[in-house]
Amino acid sequence: MKKRGMGRYIFLALIAPGVLFITVFMLIPLFWVILSTFQEGGSFSLNNYISLLDSVYFRQVFGRSVRLSLLSTGLCALLGFPAAYYISRYSRHKGMMMALAIFPMFTSPVIRSFSWMVILGRKGIVNQALVGLGLFARPQSLLYNEFSMTVGFVQLFLPQMILSLLGVMDAIPTDLTEAAGSLGATRLVAFLRIVFPLSVSGLVTGAVLVFTGCMTAYTTPQLLGATDTQVLSTMVYQYAMSLRDWAQASAVAMVMIVVTLAVSTLFNRLSRRINPLAA
Amino acid sequence: MPLLELRNITAGYDRNIILRGFNLEVEKGEFVSLLGSSGCGKTTTLRLIAGFSEPNEGSIIFGGRDITHVPLHRRNFGFVFQSYALFPHMTVFDNVAFGLKMRKVPKAEMRKRVMDMLALVDLEGFEDRYPREMSGGQRQRVALARAMVIQPDLMLFDEPLSNLDAKLRVRMRVEIRRIQQELGFTAIYVTHDQEECFAISDKVAIMNQGVIEQMDTPANIFNGPKTEFIARFVGFENFFDLKAEGGAWLTDSGAPIRLTQRTEGSAVKACIRPEDVLIGPPDAGFENSVPGEVLVSTFLGRHVQYNVRTAIGEFAVKAEQDHVYSIGAQVSLGLIANKIIPIPQTNC
Amino acid sequence: MKKIAALVLALILAVSVTAAFAEDKPYAGQTLTISTFAFNAELLQKNIYEPFMALTGCTIVADGANNAVRVSKIAEAAEGEYDVVIIGDMFVKQLMAEGKIDTIDASKLTNLGSIYENARAPMGEGYGPAYTFNRLGIVYNPAECPVEIKSFADLWNPELADYIAIPAITNTSGPLFYYGVAAAFGLTPGADDDAIFAKLAELKPNVKSNYTSANNTITMLNQGEICAAVLLDYSYTTAKSANPDYVWVNPAEGLYGGYNMLNVVTGSKNKELAELFIDFYLSYDVQYAEAMDGVDSPVRTDIELDAEHAANFTYGEMVNQLILPDWDFVTENLPAWTERWNETFGVK
Missing domain, CATH: 2.40.50.140 (Nucleic acid-binding proteins)
Structure with missing residues (x-):
């Protein structure tokens, strides 16, 4: 009996520092910030939020953030699935393939933005090809707009999606797709009916990571976007750093948190439809 | 003319050649076992027939047609895996119906065939269960049902009973043989258990290092082994x-x-x-x-x-x-x- | 034995000599923390920090970032965390509003008499001096630009569609540009805000980028994304090193500009050292070196620069032509202007 009691105390003692740290440095400040957004001049007020929702500018920025994040998540899923499937099933040099896949995560934002300038710029490679092949008369505006931002997001977060999917796909036994094939399923059908449903939990994890990443990314919209393609994160920066309006900045941040949580929950619900066994 | 012929097959990859100049003939309606210890090439042979891999050289003739390069999903052979390979996210019904769905069988007919097959393998009432809710023996029967319901030209078994306990193994092998004789399909059965394959096969091919040492009825092999290897194998x-x-x-x-x-x-x-x-x-x-x-x-x-x-x-x-x-x-x-x-x- | 004795003696000598030298330095052991620009860090180190450290024996810790971020940092910092702040005039005003700017004893600044009169105490008696001027102009690439640009008004030329960059209102040069736009059309900031924003709305089709980073804008210029940008004079030096053909324009509407200033932060524990540093910044050697390296235009009247080095500095006669906005007015209106700016440029 004594031993059991001791063990419990030791356990609590070990986790106490961690819990304390998170409480003091994350939970309490977060709670404080949440409270502060509901105050104006010391008393309870919804003005911070009302003024946001009133602003046409904010509504556009909000819509854009959500729209681009969802779009990027969708693109990452579309591109990530075949890539992860290939690496999981067919690749001889799995380690090297994985390294290539996650490589973008290690480049700095400034270098990435410059590289995109070289590729998508007015005089960039893509435009040179488009005009050179006679597809367009003049160079197209491929940069500093929602297109380039989406491209930047996808490049940045595709590795997350691939890694999430890879983890789940590796756990799917190969004989399942073989069984499907022996029963008459083409590779595509086997993928859609067997691999895809069983990968859904990885897809959800990846989607949540990508969506959250896109919603909160700052440097990519900053360097690849324009003033008329602002997103919530650049808006928070403007309020906080340029105007030092902490109340408004916090309100925008709260909106970001709520949206991210809502969308993540939605993804989880959807996944359960596709695969009843999904966690 | 034999139903299935493997002619001069060479199979393997990189430096690992498993079969060399391999030949096999199986008649229609026969229950043939490939018997041998690990690494002898029996599973490689079975997987070649199924279409999971292609031979480096040689040809596979089925019903007179060369099917060497026919893709997996068009071969219409039933395959029962050692691990059953049931689809975990589908019910028993959906698992068994999968092959029929691929063949676009109409719903009513599909339902009848699936239910009949479940009755045949003694799993009536289990249609809405999920594989994870069932025992090993039950899962094995689902795997069997799933492969047979498509009325395949050939049934292939890859050590299907290895994961079951001894008593169940004996019961199940009798079941498999009974159903084979009732439905009349041709079966190729891979195992390393001599007693099991002798009990249920029409012919046994004993394999050793990529070669068939003797292929004959169980009785003939038992009483007249042609090599020392086989003799030791049969006791x-x-x-x-x-x-x-x-x-x-x-x-x-x-x-x-x-x-x-x-x-x-x-x-x-x-x-x-x-x-x-x-x-x-x-x-x-x-x-x-x-x-x-x-x-x-x-x-x-x-x-x-x-x-x-x-x-x-x-x-x-x-x-x-x-x-x-x-x-x-x-x-x-x-x-x-x-x-x-x-x-x-x-x-x- | 003899060798060891000699070694020990030499060591003692060396230590005492260094100690003696160190003790000569009046501020040995003290640390001076300055908040300054991130731009040209290595040249600042070479021309200013190292000589000062050698002279006084203190250690300099430089914290560099962009203006707006630094204002936040200093406003939120504890007393004594920063000693000196080197920042643009608009931001000095913001810090003064927060009570973060300390007074200076002008008698301690021996170099004060040698600098332009209007640079001595721009924020009022008792506050710090300016050490450099800058003015807003236009940099364009004659090879790419379809038209010649001589004024702000020229930027409205429809042939420049999607081809220019202007500073965001929240950028350091943003308000300067706002005044320039007002001047281009005979309007007054504040009273004519509606009209000014109407004009900016007209400019929108030409604006490819509303920049917050001058460096990225120069890259865009180099890549041919834009052919012209509204920039502060010191950016021209960087731009020219990439392409010597770029042209600098002093806009016809006038030279809107500002000062960068040196001030002591309230609560500094090293006020004496800080004042010494500020004086040092205005010394001949430092100002000359900075001018020669193209970092900052000099604010001393006794510095003669040849045409090449004077080329884009706000220097000589130009100093007297500088038009400085009322920074109090700007600070007051900035939130409203920012919102309207967002609505003009931020909304599709």
Whole structure:
């Protein structure tokens, strides 16, 4: 009996520092910030939020953030699935393939933005090809707009999606797709009916990571976007750093948190439809 | 004409060639087993037939057609995996119906065929269960049902009973054989369990290092193994050399042995089962008598197992327990003439 | 023994000599923390920090970032965390509003008499001096630009569609540009805000980028994304090093500009050292070196620069032509202007 009691105390003692740290440095400040957004001049007020929702500018920025994040998540899923499937099933040099896949995560934002300038710029490679092949008369505006931002997001977060999917796909036994094939399923059908449903939990994890990443990314919209393609994160920066309006900045941040949580929950619900066994 | 022919197959990858110049013929309606220990190439052969891999050289002929390059999903062969490979996210019904869905069978007909098949494998009432809610034996039957419901031209089994306990294995192998005979399909069955395959097969192909050493009915193999490997595989434990001299067969110590089996060559390795060796006192007067000394005596209940040292090697003997000889006892062994199987030295 | 003795003696000598030298330095052991620009860090280190450290024996810790971020940092910092702040005039005003700017004893600044009169105490008596001027102009690439640009008004030329970059209102040069736009059309900031924003709305089709980073804008210029950008004079030096053909324009509407200033932060524990540093910044050697390296235009009246080095500095006669906005007015209106700016440029 004594031993059991001791063990419990030791356990609590070990986790106490961690819990304390998170409480003091994350939970309490977060709670404080949440409270502060509901105050104006010391008393309870919804003005911070009302003024946001009133602003046409904010509504556009909000819509854009959500729209681009969802779009990027969708693109990452579309591109990530075949890539992860290939690496999981067919690749001889799995380690090297994985390294290539996650490589973008290690480049700095400034270098990435410059590289995109070289590729998508007015005089960039893509435009040179488009005009050179006679597809367009003049160079197209491929940069500093929602297109380039989406491209930047996808490049940045595709590795997350691939890694999430890879983890789940590796756990799917190969004989399942073989069984499907022996029963008459083409590779595509086997993928859609067997691999895809069983990968859904990885897809959800990846989607949540990508969506959250896109919603909160700052440097990519900053360097690849324009003033008329602002997103919530650049808006928070403007309020906080340029105007030092902490109340408004916090309100925008709260909106970001709520949206991210809502969308993540939605993804989880959807996944359960596709695969009843999904966690 | 055989239903399935494998001609001159070479298969393997990189430096690992598993089959070389491999040939196999299976008749329609036959239940053929590929028997051997790990690495002999039986699974490789089965997977080639199924279409999971392609041979480097050679051809596969089915029903007169060359199907070597026909893709997996068009072969219409049922495959039962060792691990069952049930789709975890689908119910039993959906699992079994999968192949029918691929063939775009109309709903009503599909339902009937699935339910009939479930009844056949004794899983009525399980349609809405998920694989994870079922026992190993039940899952095995789902796998079986799923493969058979598509009415395949050929059924392929890859050690389907290995993961079950002994009692269940015996029951299930009887079931499989019964259903095969009832529905009349051709089956190729891979296993490493000799008793299992002998119990249910029409023909057995014993494989060793990528080659079929003997393919025959179980009885013929059991009674007439063609190589020492096979002999050991089917239970012959005692081997001794015989040389032909002057019209008679002599052991290494010069004793004459009478054989009833005809054989070729002038030197053979003879083998005999422990059950077919008589044991008695030195003056018993057995035919094909070999004197010896008991080294080990083990009481097994109904039988007694002896290891007896003789001039021509150590013999394992299994005798009834009417008289038990103790260690060190001098005995004579009698090799029953028509139970001695000679194997030509060229085959050893 | 003798060798060891000699070694020990030499060591003692060396230590005492260094100690003696160190003790000569009046501020040995003290640390001066300055908040400054991130731009040209290595040249600042070479021309200012190292000589000062050698002179006084103190250690300089430089914290560099963009103006707006630094204002936040200093406003939120504890007393004594920063000693000196080197920042643009608009931001000095913001810090003064927060009570973060300390007074300076002008008698301690021996170099004060040698700098332009309007640079001595721009924020009022008792506050810090300016050490450099800058003015807003236009940099364009004559090879790419379809038209010649001589004024802010020229930027409205429809041939420049999607081809220019202007500073965001929240950028350092943003308000300067706002005044320039007002001047281009005979309007007054504040009273004519509606009209000014109407004009900016007209400019929108030409604006490819509303920049917050001058460096990225120069890259865009180099890549041919834009052909012209509204920039502060010191950016021209960087731009020219990439392409010497770029042209600098002093806009016809006038030279809107500002000062960068040196001030002591309230609560500094090293006020004496800080004032010494500020004086040092205005010394001939430092100002000359900075001018020669193209970092900052000099604010001393006794510095003569040749045409090449004077080329884009706000220097000589131009100093007197500088039009400085009322920074109090700007600070007051900035939130409203920012919102309207967002609505003009931020909304599709």
